[in-house]
Amino acid sequence: MLYRGPLASCDYDCPYCPFAKRRDxxxxxxxxxxxxHRFTEWACAQTGDRLSLLFTPxxxxxxxxxxxxxxxxxxxxxxVDRVVIQTNLxxxxxxxxxxxxxxxxxxxxxxxGQTPYRRFLDKAxxxxxxxxxxxxxxxxxxxxxxxxxxxxxDLPEHxxxxxxxxxxxxxxxxxxAEWTAVDALFPFSRHPHRSAGAACRTGSSVISVDxxxxxxxxxxxxxxxxxxYDGSYRAxxxxxxxxxxxxxxxxxxxxxxxxxxxxxxAGGVLERIPLDLPPxxxxxxxxxDVTPMDWSRTGQCASTACCDSV
Numbered sequence: 001m002l003y004r005g006p007l008a009s010c011d012y013d014c015p016y017c018p019f020a021k022r023r024d025x026x027x028x029x030x031x032x033x034x035x036x037h038r039f040t041e042w043a044c045a046q047t048g049d050r051l052s053l054l055f056t057p058x059x060x061x062x063x064x065x066x067x068x069x070x071x072x073x074x075x076x077x078x079x080v081d082r083v084v085i086q087t088n089l090x091x092x093x094x095x096x097x098x099x100x101x102x103x104x105x106x107x108x109x110x111x112x113g114q115t116p117y118r119r120f121l122d123k124a125x126x127x128x129x130x131x132x133x134x135x136x137x138x139x140x141x142x143x144x145x146x147x148x149x150x151x152x153x154d155l156p157e158h159x160x161x162x163x164x165x166x167x168x169x170x171x172x173x174x175x176x177a178e179w180t181a182v183d184a185l186f187p188f189s190r191h192p193h194r195s196a197g198a199a200c201r202t203g204s205s206v207i208s209v210d211x212x213x214x215x216x217x218x219x220x221x222x223x224x225x226x227x228x229y230d231g232s233y234r235a236x237x238x239x240x241x242x243x244x245x246x247x248x249x250x251x252x253x254x255x256x257x258x259x260x261x262x263x264x265x266a267g268g269v270l271e272r273i274p275l276d277l278p279p280x281x282x283x284x285x286x287x288x289d290v291t292p293m294d295w296s297r298t299g300q301c302a303s304t305a306c307c308d309s310v
Contacts, residue, residue, distance in 0.1 A: 012090065135162060
């Protein structure tokens with residue numbers, strides 16, 4: 001289950017993000033807090049279901065106390081298998097000590113130019129010391145390549161470093177090979193995946209929920225399936241093909257049944273942590289000429305994310 005409330009404010013100013021340095025009004029923050037509380041109450045009450053929850057706010061959630069509180073509480077629910085949030089890791093981390101590390105996980109993105117490199121790395125190392133599951137990623141812009149290489153060298157070996165292809169950016173085979181040397185799974189991100197008519201788990205075992213409880217199959221298909229809080233969505237849960245021409249975001253295409261990503265990320269789909277980390281660059285098979293449809297056809301593999309004044 002992917003949850004995205006009305007929060008859209010972020011403390012970063014990334015040039016590739018439309019929500020950079022956006023500020024929510026006091027009323028908007030209160031609405032987001034109330035919506036998250038309602039969702040948390042609902043999730044805690046669903047003791048007859050097994051839930052895995054990914055929070056994908058447009059802005060940065062962990063600088064808001066209500067997200068930290070919700071994640072901590074949900075991590076202790078016996079019927080919640082995993083609770084994850086996408087974050088730029090700019091906020092405090094002491095709250096994680098009260099969460100269950102067997103359930104909590106973080107999807108962290110490093111944004112060069114927005115925070116000192118050492119500050120970000122120190123936080124990643126603290127998460128590793130405290131036994132919190134997390135992945136680290138970066139947007140694959142040319143000016144980010146040296147930062148990505150540095151991260152791969154400095155992060156603990158067990159931490160997966162992923163690379164998201166930059167929206168609207170075209171990668172030559174040579175440039176794709178450089179990114180694949182950092183993240184062996186980069187070929188999955190390099191091109192949008194043709195998804196029209198493809199089998200997808202969204203709308204069946206995966207759903208997206210917004211702040212008012214409207215349920216959709218995923219963030220990218222706007223057709224409602226019903227509402228979470230009146231239970232009307234449940235009758236609409238059924239396998240269905242994707243209605244879109246392409247899917248170009250990891251939180252969407254990871255659920256395509258035509259791709260082997262559920263096997264690659266078994267046990268870590270929401271937090272983007274592979275079951276087995278890709279090999280290190282020295283022994284890595286670099287794949288730069290594989291298109292998404294090649295993966296779809298063969299089913300084989302060689303190997304996005306903002307103080308507490310309200």
